[in-house]
Amino acid sequence: MLQQETALQKLWSWLFENKVMLLFLLICVGGVAVSGNSASFVIENVAIRFGRNAFTVMSLLIPVLAGLGLNFSIVIGAVAAQMGLFFAVDWGFNGVMGMLIAFLIATPLAMLFGFGVGRLFNKMKGSEMIAGLILGYFADGLYQLFFLYILGGVLPVKTESLIIPGGIGIKNTIDLTGNMKYALDEVKLVDIVLIFFIIIAVISVFRIIIKLKNKEQSPLKDLIILLLAAAVYALTYVPAVESMLMTSKLSLLNVFLIIAVVGIAYAIWKIISNKLNPDPKFKAIRYITIIVAIVLLYALTYIPELEKILMNSKVSALPLALIAGLSLFNAAFLSTRIGQNMRTVGQSRVIANASGINVDRVRVLAMIISTVLASWGQLIYLQNLGTFATYGAHLQVGQFAIAALLIGGASVSKATNKQAITGVILFHTLFIVAPEAGKVLFNNAMLGEYFRVFVSYGVIALALAMHAWQRKKKPSLELPA
8 A cells, every 4th residue: 555645745746846847937036136127027028928929839738748749840830820921911911801811821731731740750659859850940941942932933922022122032021010910919808709709609509409409418508608608798788898898908917817716716616516516536625725825816916016017017818818718728628539549649659559549640630730729829929029030930939839838847748738838937037038137147248149049949958858867766756555
């Protein structure tokens, strides 16, 4: 019989498992202190970068859980996004419609590229990460051939201002000002509520029709969800509510309030659900602790200095909603049969084969999903940036996204939404303060820039090395029988 872990052993185990994240948390705190940047400046810029980059980082989760490791080939998804964005600009589309056209072009391209990458990875089992890295370089060569020679040389380009003087090839930089800059960032909250209502309504109606047709289950639950969604949308016609929703930005204070309300509601729902359907393994103290922790953390926002910073720091509503939606998708998808199959494949391909799971098909599906999500993340990034570096915007996508994921405590075999979000915050905090910190420490402005590059490359090597050490040392932490 195994001995029960003591509180000290649990603490040591938690510290050991999160050592990478804790190390970079200390580096971030030190960097902020040394750089001399104000807390307001750092938080505001981290909020902007979070909305710009988090979606791409979270596109890495499914391949990790499917046993494909860190997906360096998301560069190919970024390539698909940039092709879609270019054609949308060339054809004269702008605003939300232009972004929709870019999504419609990029998505099938990303699905095709993801399918090809997945098939290739099935031929190189165990070497997916190095294969993805090299494949990214190969795709970059084909991409440059397409943009330097085929566009303007073989395929006509409608917008002459995009072409290099001479008539063949595309310029180094495409300015999105006036067409798709901030196209997603400026979507108002009231429109987001309408979009979510339409999505919920379509899904609910579809499920109700299926259940009525099969006559196996009652559609009451889906009908209640539809009515609740309709009631929430109806509130947008109340003048006071409509006025409040006529904005495209949310302050971090409002974001924390939403998170607090959702967190407390979730904890209460779990407690009530257990009362209705008792589970002997259920630990009510865990959810009570969550409620108390949320209340205490939110109480900190009443500190005047912190409240002012959080009120002044804004984040775009639609990118934040898309990030939240992707978090829910990752959680919900992994609870489905296909998601469970991916977990099984990631843990052991031998067991998965013995269970009758088509391992190759599951791996290909994981790559298709990741590549499509990466292409969407790149579109979110480019519209926020406002400029499109034709030949360089995609080159470091994989490197920065993987570095952020690893800083959050993920590894080549385990990654969660929480680790991705934590990693984005820590990585971009470090990215913001590193140049100034390097300048202060070494009295040289250029060294500050080199320090930032060192961080982006060095964190991957350090995190992977620490992960390898963890795998070697972990057996010694197991309690004796």
